[in-house]
Amino acid sequence: MLIQIETPDDIDAIHDLTSIAFEPMAYSDGTEAAIIGRLRASGDLTVSLVAEEDGEILGHVAFSPVMIDGVHAGWFGLGPMSVKPDRQRQGIGKALIARGLELLEKMGASGCALIGNPDVYRGAGFSSDGRLSYHDLDTRLVQHIVLHGPAPSGTLRFAPAFEN
Numbered sequence: 001m002l003i004q005i006e007t008p009d010d011i012d013a014i015h016d017l018t019s020i021a022f023e024p025m026a027y028s029d030g031t032e033a034a035i036i037g038r039l040r041a042s043g044d045l046t047v048s049l050v051a052e053e054d055g056e057i058l059g060h061v062a063f064s065p066v067m068i069d070g071v072h073a074g075w076f077g078l079g080p081m082s083v084k085p086d087r088q089r090q091g092i093g094k095a096l097i098a099r100g101l102e103l104l105e106k107m108g109a110s111g112c113a114l115i116g117n118p119d120v121y122r123g124a125g126f127s128s129d130g131r132l133s134y135h136d137l138d139t140r141l142v143q144h145i146v147l148h149g150p151a152p153s154g155t156l157r158f159a160p161a162f163e164n
């Protein structure tokens with residue numbers, strides 16, 4: 001399996017994979033594939049990685065700039081992330097996250113934040129100390145990993161593509 005930065009040829013496959021992976025999820029509102037398209041169109045798709053095997057895209061993860069208390073201080077958000085349903089729980093998601101964090105660190109990013117199931121992200125190094133919040137969501141679901149500098153504190157806001 002190879003993990004690579006997306007190319008224009010991957011765009012349709014990323015859209016289809018994202019739709020299929022999120023479709024059974026109760027928390028999905030069905031907008032995840034469109035969010036990736038809007039991030040790309042607005043220049044906010046900072047890192048977009050695909051996991052490929054034999055020319056097939058098995059997984060994808062997006063990273064985009066976020067604001068904390070209204071300021072972008074080098075923090076990025078992880079998501080949407082998708083793995084082909086019949087290839088989930090085989091380490092593909094973890095490998096995508098690890099490569100993404102490596103690239104963000106090389107770019108000098110301060111860190112990465114996300115909203116999701118702690119059981120999925122704990123092993124990749126994400127945690128919550130309750131100081132980063134997102135609307136009235138349980139802060140245990142608002143997780144982060146520091147790459148440089150201090151731990152984040154404040155209200156997390158994703159790129160406008162998530163709000164359209």
Ligand SMILES: CC(C)(COP(=O)(O)OP(=O)(O)OC[C@H]1O[C@@H](n2cnc3c(N)ncnc32)[C@H](O)[C@@H]1OP(=O)(O)O)[C@@H](O)C(=O)NCCC(=O)NCCS
Nearest residue numbers: 021022081082083088089090091092093094116119120123
């Ligand atoms: C979330 C998703 C991308 C994870 O990808 P994956 O390739 O299955 O994940 P991995 O096999 O690398 O597992 C990473 C960790 O998550 C855990 N995990 C994976 N799926 C899980 C699940 N459904 N429930 C609880 N833990 C899960 C694994 O046990 C592993 O934990 P570890 O690091 O402590 O060993 C994939 O399940 C998916 O596409 N889900 C549908 C779309 C979605 O919900 N995206 C994320 C929104 S928050």
